[in-house]
Amino acid sequence: MKKAILFINLLLLVSAAKGAVLNTEIKMTSPAGHISAGISQRNGHLFFTIKAGQQLLINNGTMGLVIDGTAYGSCVNSLSTLAKRTARTGNKVYHIYTFLLEEAGRKYNIEFRLSNEGTAFRYIFDSKTAQYVGKELTAFVLPKSRVWFFERNSDWKLKSYAGLWQNTTADSLNTISSQGPVQGKPLLFELPGKKYAMLTEAALYNYSGMRFKALNNRVLQVDFTEKNGFKVAGDLITPWRVLLYATDLNRLVNSLMINDLNPEPDKQLYADQSYIKPGRSVWSWITRDKNYMQPEEEMKFITAASELNFEYTLLDEGWETVWPDKWKQLTEICSFAAGKKVGVWVWKNSKALRDPSKRDSFLDSVRNAGAVGIKTDFMDSEAKELIDFEIGFLEACAKRKLMVNFHGCHAPTGESKTYPNEMTREGIRGMELNIMKEPIPAWHNAALPFTRLVLGHGDYTPGLFSNKANTTNTHQLALFFLFNSPFQCMAENPVKLLADSRFKPVIPLLKKLPVTWDETLVLKCSAIGEIAAFARRKGDTWYIAAINGSAKNKEISFTADFLEKKKKYKVIAINDAPDGGFLRTTSTIEATSVKKTVIGPNAGLVMEISPSGN
Known part of the structure; x- marks a missing residue:
């Protein structure tokens, strides 16, 4: 018992x-x-x-x-x-x-x-x-x-x-x-x-x-x-x-x-990062006409890029099929662009690059022609085999000192820290939908900085002034300052933009448009999908960018306490003019100033704030 x-x-x-x-x-x-x-x-x-x-x-x-x-x-x-x-x-x-x-x-x-x-x-x-x-x-x-x-x-x-x-x-x-x-x-x-x-x-x-x-x-x-x-x-x-x-x-x-949460770059693969250069690009695909991808037309875009101080041009779909001797023509385009201090990016369907031997042969030819970056497209999946393709592509491009732009892909997860030659990626509903009869509404733009773009860069391709859906010109301008992309590709035809007197007030801003930032502050008036308003600093210059995502007037207000005390600053403000163009005004501001302005339905605001004397 x-x-x-x-x-x-x-x-x-x-x-x-x-x-x-x-x-x-x-x-x-x-x-x-x-x-x-x-x-x-x-x-x-x-x-x-x-x-x-x-x-x-x-x-x-x-x-x-x-x-x-x-x-x-x-x-x-x-x-x-x-x-x-x-x-x-x-x-x-x-x-x-x-x-x-x-x-x-x-x-x-x-x-x-x-x-x-x-x-x-x-x-x-x-x-x-x-x-x-x-x-x-x-x-x-x-x-x-x-x-x-x-x-x-x-x-x-x-x-x-x-x-x-x-x-x-x-x-x-x-x-x-x-x-x-x-x-x-x-x-x-x-x-x-x-x-x-x-x-x-x-x-x-x-x-x-x-x-x-x-x-x-x-x-x-x-x-x-x-x-x-x-x-x-x-x-x-x-x-x-x-x-x-x-x-x-x-x-x-x-x-x-x-x-x-991402690993540091491989020290051997990225021992030399001098080729990795953020910048702005012109792009002919979204505004293409009967002269699209003709060498003379692309040279006009390159010349316009140079006039705007843009660093790059992007040759999108068609350059391989339109040109009879594509590598010879690409070499000539790259040489012409180099003379203008403009680098050339080229587009390629990822389906033709899935085989590593074909991928490497293509990349060698691109590098030998003098191009600096590749935009690859149509992965259209985040299945493991496509994730493996993207990482293999980044490594192969890094070995050849080429920068990368992914399209038709998933949103970023921080891989650009480990692979810093990834300059941007799509994974975002961007401006190209405007030409596909699915126009981008203003409220989508006003939500993006607080949703998708929190994850990292997005190749939205802002600034389609000629096909802006229900937004205004200044709304389109503000997107350049709100949406982060170290490879910032402008949608508008730069040749027409430079020739249009309506854009004269904003050309100086585009010429020195930053694509990376030293500091970002979200203004307190922001509300997801309604108002996106940032103060961003590059060097000693601040920019205020705001968009209205609603169909009603909205007040944008901020206190300039981010400025150095006891210093005066010059403000150049861009608003929408009643005739649909741009209204440019100048004023002064200091750290104790409170700024208030009303922007109209689906409209925008851009301010450049620089120390007086600059």
């Missing part, structure tokens, strides 16, 4: 021990302590929670991966903290937690990084052989909120991120889209107190791009383009699953976390 009681007591002790293991929770905090996260297992299943103060951002989201048929995260035997450390990237501090898990006879890691801007995590499965990802079990359980997403009317626009930015309730995200419940990234959530959370990913390498399948009860399940999964060679390190948090729009726009 005593033996039986002893045996039962031992069973109870073992059960209690197992119960303790099966209900483990480990908490994490950001450096400032206001963002916290927790990873837990309950009955073998993995969960995570993220908070900002007392605001619950993600509540009991599930974790895990299905690899080679095994659902990791569903039957965890043990969860423990392997390491905790503090790291610094630039001026940002991160708390890094690495967890060791054991399950199904295998050990693997989950790594969390918490900064004062948000939380990110990823899975790490070491292996010497290929692994097959059948599904990702990660799911995000959202709070009640309004959510900004890009709506699309085709599967292609989901894959190439070419949707219109609009908002709905988080509860209706699974039913709002006629194309189905799968949504692209990022998703931006407006929280109580005018705070914001953005859900996206960073460091997308050797994996498939993350999408979100919206389910009932505000659940977002990670989804992939490949319905039956994909293979990963060797070690499996997923991209970071990122939740950015910002207490206002200024902090959201200035977040560096996505960039920070």
Whole structure:
């Protein structure tokens, strides 16, 4: 009898021990302590929670991966903290937690990084052989909120991120889209107190791009383009699953976390970065006429680029088919452009470059002809094979000192930090839709700086003054200053622009238009989809750019406290004139000045603020 009681007591002790293991929770905090996260297992299943103060951002989201048929995260035997450390990237501090898990006879890691801007995590499965990802079990359980997403009317626009930015309730995200419940990234959530959370990913390498399948009860399940999964060679390190948090729009726009989560460039591949030069480009494709791609016409564009102080011209689709001896003609064009101090970019359909040998042969010919960059197009997917193509293309171009512009592609995940020859990418519903009978509305433009462009550069191709849909000329001008792209490609025909006296007031601004910025401030009058208003600094010159996304007059106001005190500044302001042209005025301003102006429906405002005497 005593033996039986002893045996039962031992069973109870073992059960209690197992119960303790099966209900483990480990908490994490950001450096400032206001963002916290927790990873837990309950009955073998993995969960995570993220908070900002007392605001619950993600509540009991599930974790895990299905690899080679095994659902990791569903039957965890043990969860423990392997390491905790503090790291610094630039001026940002991160708390890094690495967890060791054991399950199904295998050990693997989950790594969390918490900064004062948000939380990110990823899975790490070491292996010497290929692994097959059948599904990702990660799911995000959202709070009640309004959510900004890009709506699309085709599967292609989901894959190439070419949707219109609009908002709905988080509860209706699974039913709002006629194309189905799968949504692209990022998703931006407006929280109580005018705070914001953005859900996206960073460091997308050797994996498939993350999408979100919206389910009932505000659940977002990670989804992939490949319905039956994909293979990963060797070690499996997923991209970071990122939740950015910002207490206002200024902090959201200035977040560096996505960039920070990417590796540094390869020191050997990028030992020489002198060829990587941000700049502005002219472009003949979108305004093309009967003379499109004739060498004489392209030379006119190059001459106009030189007159505007633009650094580049882009030869888009057709240069290979219109010219009988394309390489000889390209060499002559590049030589002519070099004489004007203009670099030449060329376009190529990515389908002709998927074979590495054909890709390398083409790139060699482009480099030998004297071109400086490649725009490649029509990936139209973020399936793993296309992600692999993009990374291989960046590496191949870097070996030949060529810059890259991706079109027909997914939104950025910070890869331009690791591959700095990526100057821009589309993954955005841009100006070319204006010539495709799907004109861009002003409210879409007023949402972009706070949604898609938070992720990184976007080749929107602004400034289509001759086909501007429901916007105004100054609205189009302001886009150059609001939308970040180190390769800023102007849509308008530069020859006609220079010949049109209506544009005389803005030519000086275009001639010194910055494409990278030293500082960006979001003005407090901004509201997503209604008003986008920035103050941006390049050197000692500030620019105010604002667009009205609504059909009503809007007041744009700001205090100039970003200026140096006790100094006077000259202001050149560009507004829309009653006749549809530009109204240019001058005034003075100082740090204590308060500026207020009303801009009309779908209109814009641009100010150049420079120290007096400049």
